[in-house]
Amino acid sequence: MALVPMETALQRLLEDVGPLDGESVPLKDAYDRVLAESIVALRTQPPFDASAMDGYAMQGADAQTTDGELAVIGEVAAGSTFSGSVEAGQCVRIFTGAPLPAGTDTVVIQENVDRPADGVIRLREPTAAGRNVRRAGLDFTTGDLLVEKGHLMRASALSLAASANHARLKVVKRPLVAIIATGDELCLPGSELGPGQIISSNSYGIAAAARAVGADVLDLGIAPDREDAISALVKQAVAAGADVIVTSGGASVGDHDLVHKVLTREGMTLDFWRIAMRPGKPLMFGRMDNIRCLGLPGNPVASLVCSQLFLKPLLARLGGRTFHQDIRTATLGAPVSANDHRQDYVRAAIEERDGQLIATPFGVQDSSMLRTMAASGGLVIRAPFQPASEIGDPCQLMMIG
Numbered sequence: 096m097a098l099v100p101m102e103t104a105l106q107r108l109l110e111d112v113g114p115l116d117g118e119s120v121p122l123k124d125a126y127d128r129v130l131a132e133s134i135v136a137l138r139t140q141p142p143f144d145a146s147a148m149d150g151y152a153m154q155g156a157d158a159q160t161t162d163g164e165l166a167v168i169g170e171v172a173a174g175s176t177f178s179g180s181v182e183a184g185q186c187v188r189i190f191t192g193a194p195l196p197a198g199t200d201t202v203v204i205q206e207n208v209d210r211p212a213d214g215v216i217r218l219r220e221p222t223a224a225g226r227n228v229r230r231a232g233l234d235f236t237t238g239d240l241l242v243e244k245g246h247l248m249r250a251s252a253l254s255l256a257a258s259a260n261h262a263r264l265k266v267v268k269r270p271l272v273a274i275i276a277t278g279d280e281l282c283l284p285g286s287e288l289g290p291g292q293i294i295s296s297n298s299y300g301i302a303a304a305a306r307a308v309g310a311d312v313l314d315l316g317i318a319p320d321r322e323d324a325i326s327a328l329v330k331q332a333v334a335a336g337a338d339v340i341v342t343s344g345g346a347s348v349g350d351h352d353l354v355h356k357v358l359t360r361e362g363m364t365l366d367f368w369r370i371a372m373r374p375g376k377p378l379m380f381g382r383m384d385n386i387r388c389l390g391l392p393g394n395p396v397a398s399l400v401c402s403q404l405f406l407k408p409l410l411a412r413l414g415g416r417t418f419h420q421d422i423r424t425a426t427l428g429a430p431v432s433a434n435d436h437r438q439d440y441v442r443a444a445i446e447e448r449d450g451q452l453i454a455t456p457f458g459v460q461d462s463s464m465l466r467t468m469a470a471s472g473g474l475v476i477r478a479p480f481q482p483a484s485e486i487g488d489p490c491q492l493m494m495i496g
């Protein structure tokens with residue numbers, strides 16, 4: 096069967112994927128969430144003309160001259176109001192954030208004032224009328240559109256939402272991804288291994304990739320290579336309300352590669368399987384009603400590369416986030432041979448020399464080797480049938496986190 100080109104696979108994976116429904120969350124839980132509804136101001140800020148400085152509030156005409164003295168007729172701090180009205184020749188002691196008393200429009204900062212006697216001030220230099228005052232609505236007014244739907248909530252937008260008097264926000268539901276590792280040989284880290292056994296590592300990297308784009312993770316552990324065992328975990332994933340089921344292993348053509356069979360029996364319709372890529376050829380994708388099923392290859396590096404290329408964009412899209420691979424032009428630090436029909440993702444050591452990124456592919460690229468994967472800052476992308484390249488040639492480098 097012909098392998099599916101990378102571009103076709105990515106297009107089919109994402110073609111009908113939109114953000115999940117919204118849910119209302121307390122403001123304190125809205126960090127790193129995507130807005131399902133725009134934030135509109137529920138109040139005006141500041142709600143009154145307010146002093147921007149500690150000093151004296153007075154009429155503009157009195158602030159512009161150093162002639163004469165002004166009578167201090169009261170005091171107002173943030174959180175209180177001054178009940179009277181200020182006439183010419185009078186002023187009110189005022190503190191930052193306090194509402195301007197009626198009759199005043201200017202604040203003279205205290206550094207520019209002498210107090211020759213109790214209850215009296217004299218200005219050291221003139222202050223322009225209207226200075227040191229924040230007008231009502233300077234920041235926003237009730238009904239203003241403050242943050243648009245689709246925005247990823249960070250610190251400043253959270254403070255703004257609070258200031259606009261929102262106690263809760265409607266955000267896109269985080270996609271829930273259920274992860275199932277398959278294989279008789281697999282044991283959890285920390286286990287005493289028996290003959291033929293290895294440690295199951297894939298789920299940790301897959302979960303991290305999912306979390307990096309805002310998904311919630313349900314790690315369902317390891318299913319041995321038995322249809323009923325895999326089936327039981329798939330049923331658990333469905334019952335938990337998973338939006339995406341990710342399996343690792345059992346996606347290839349071996350007698351123990353049962354994932355496709357089980358998922359199909361559980362209701363999955365296969366969309367595509369076997370991609371023209373290396374590593375990651377046995378990748379499988381299908382749908383079970385609204386649940387997307389991604390069958391990742393078991394080889395550890397293949398599962399990570401496919402998480403970067405397929406799982407992250409899928410989850411990001413479901414969560415309403417924008418996601419683009421970080422692809423840069425680099426210079427090859429070692430020659431690479433001509434490519435065959437599969438798009439290659441080649442682990443490489445990355446360094447920066449004189450502002451230039453140098454990518455030096457590791458000599459051995461076996462897709463079981465996690466150590467070189469962990470040491471790679473990025474993957475050199477080699478297009479199908481790309482001819483051999485020499486040291487110093489430009490290359491496409493996909494950065495990986």
Ligand SMILES: Nc1nc2c(c(=O)[nH]1)N[C@H]1C(S)=C(S)[C@@H](COP(=O)(O)OP(=O)(O)OC[C@H]3O[C@@H](n4cnc5c(N)ncnc54)[C@H](O)[C@@H]3O)O[C@H]1N2
Pocket residue numbers: 276277278280281293294295296297298343344345346347348349352374375376377391392393394395397462
């Ligand atoms: N005759 C063929 N054999 C294979 C082909 C092929 O086209 N024809 N494809 C090869 C490629 S490419 C890959 S990738 C692997 C992937 O196959 P599976 O998805 O069926 O994976 P498994 O056979 O279950 O495992 C492969 C390898 O990875 C180890 N593994 C599996 N799960 C984990 C895990 N959670 N943590 C760590 N390591 C894991 C497993 O022990 C195997 O060593 O198939 C090739 N074969």
Ligand code: MOO
Pocket residue numbers: 372373374375376377392394396397462
């Ligand atoms: O996809 Mo397989 O990882 O090419 O080894």
